[in-house]
Amino acid sequence: MQLNPSERERPMAVTISDVAHAAGVSKGAVSYALNGQPGVSQDTRDRILKVAKDLGWKPSLRAKGLSSAKAYALGLVVARDPSLLGTDPFFPAFIAGIETALAEHDYTLVLSVATAPGAEERCYRKLVENGRVDGVILTDVRHNDSRIGLLNELKVPAVTLNRPDANSPFPAVSVDESAGIVAAVEHLVALGHTRIAHVGGGQEYIHGRSRRKAWADALAAAGLASDLFAAADFTAAGGVAATAELLRRTDRPTAIVYANDLMATAGQSYAQSLGLSVPGDLSITGYDNAEFTQYLNPPLTTLATDPMLWGRVAAQVLLNQLAGTHGGGDTALPAPRLVVRASTGPAPGHPTAA
């Protein structure tokens, strides 16, 4: 066999047998001592602990995993078109949140990216069947999400972000997205807008649907019709197309509530390219509060969520579930906060307008 860089001999790690031998006890005693289990006297326990420390013993996760049938890892499958992956500010922060919870429990995160459509289910199946993970976090839940059934079949603990509409046995960690959209619509209504459109995200996603429904409900509550809907898919290109569709109408909206920042950004840019003034002719709101939105021209009114908190809580709920200490209920997180910037203003012709 050929020598290569990966074969520089790694100093063979000290094992539990080494510790046992050095301390003059059996492997079992060492195991008990280090896991705080009864079965060893305090004196012996202290001695074993000291020897283990002196020798620099680190229990092998591999061996531990084999005998306990655990992976000490959680899985996250991100299904996105690779070209869109960089556009969403949600995931990096969400993942950071997961990590903060995991770090305290010696768990790690195994991340898979499924780019092809069918690849997603294969990813979950592989992660679980290979025993890579002890539980998974489900994001971007879809209408009648087939993954719920899959994970159920795989008998793997899971948490979902928001409660699926399919019957799901898994605890959910939810953000009341409706409240955010409602706040945005109310803000626009207060500014005198009556023709408030919505550029929706993919309606196969429950967050796409719930944002649309919240928009319609808020309009209804204000006594307004919710006919100005244009379907899109959370992408910039989709946002432009939907905006174009809305602005071609004779009863064109004076305000558009977008389902995310990227579409809002692209829509705003498109409207401006048509010679429309934002917010003079058209008010615009986004969703996510991506960092760059405050540097747009004009800066974007949007909804701020806390993806990091979401990640942390989701991971925590899953860990509790694994430990058997989870109550079983869903967890509600604070609703998004409306961040008012210069992309929204009084409706054209409205008294409060300059």
Add this chain to the structure above:
Amino acid sequence: MQLNPSERERPMAVTISDVAHAAGVSKGAVSYALNGQPGVSQDTRDRILKVAKDLGWKPSLRAKGLSSAKAYALGLVVARDPSLLGTDPFFPAFIAGIETALAEHDYTLVLSVATAPGAEERCYRKLVENGRVDGVILTDVRHNDSRIGLLNELKVPAVTLNRPDANSPFPAVSVDESAGIVAAVEHLVALGHTRIAHVGGGQEYIHGRSRRKAWADALAAAGLASDLFAAADFTAAGGVAATAELLRRTDRPTAIVYANDLMATAGQSYAQSLGLSVPGDLSITGYDNAEFTQYLNPPLTTLATDPMLWGRVAAQVLLNQLAGTHGGGDTALPAPRLVVRASTGPAPGHPTAA
């Protein structure tokens, strides 16, 4: 012990012993058959393969890992302030690239996010000492990067993005960032600019340094002085501060080359808030070609790289290293491509100006 959701009995997986028993051979024979090793006749091999398939046997990675002392996983530690994590379009695409390479080899990615400064080294140490990973990918390489020494001490195979200035035994996968910056400067010089500033990224990073050096070199090549430098840190706030500093000067620049898109975006917004016209009074270039930059007002001239390719190649090089088939040299990737948009234009007073 209390029953909980995680203890719904998972159908005990079929093991190699089950297969051996069903096929009427020993465990060893099954192992040989399934790994394509010699020691079993073709007939027996076929029979074993069939039985294994019928029983739906999946080798346990845990057991495999224990006996072969491998983790079948690569590690990536991302060290970012959590608030900045969502702003960088690089990582998601980079990670997607890594995954495309790993998916073909039944490896997975273990991701750690180190938010606190010192946490980064602890993350690497933990990943390696716990045997979570067989190799790691090193991004955001710093000047005299201490992680090189750490990984050397841990005796873990690694790849670095770009060649560190510290003496590194690890293969690097490099993008000639200088060429990109040079292209941007040349573009501005061709437009008649003579006072071209640079808002630098953190100079503790080698990519921060190399972009600055490339800017200075390109100016020198054009016979121009490179005194208009303002230090920043790749953040929006830093970009604004640096831009403010530059624009306060009496010999204010007519063009600014930013080390990334976020700073350029924030800088452009700040300059506009001062009443400056972009590109009439000030031309601006970014770096990264983040999706949103084409929807800025004006759209941003920037440098497009291919983070996904970078991730794929880096992972591939690391896998080859693990397999012992890596040549040992560095790998060069295509230089960034200049994407000219409306944020750059003729220098004020220059003949080509309107």
Add this chain to the structure above:
DNA sequence: CATCTCAACTGAACCGGTTTAGTAGTACAC
């Protein structure tokens, strides 16, 4: 015909932990 060789296979050791069953020794009750 005895021997040598090799392919094909088996049994057992091994990786590094956890866990179970069993044993020695001490204390206490009756």
Add this chain to the structure above:
DNA sequence: GTGTACTACTAAACCGGTTCAGTTGAGATG
């Protein structure tokens, strides 16, 4: 003084693979 109960420990099995050291039987060789 014997039985009981408990503590403190050990030896060995076990998790599910890989791999090494034999063993067997068939065909080739002298």
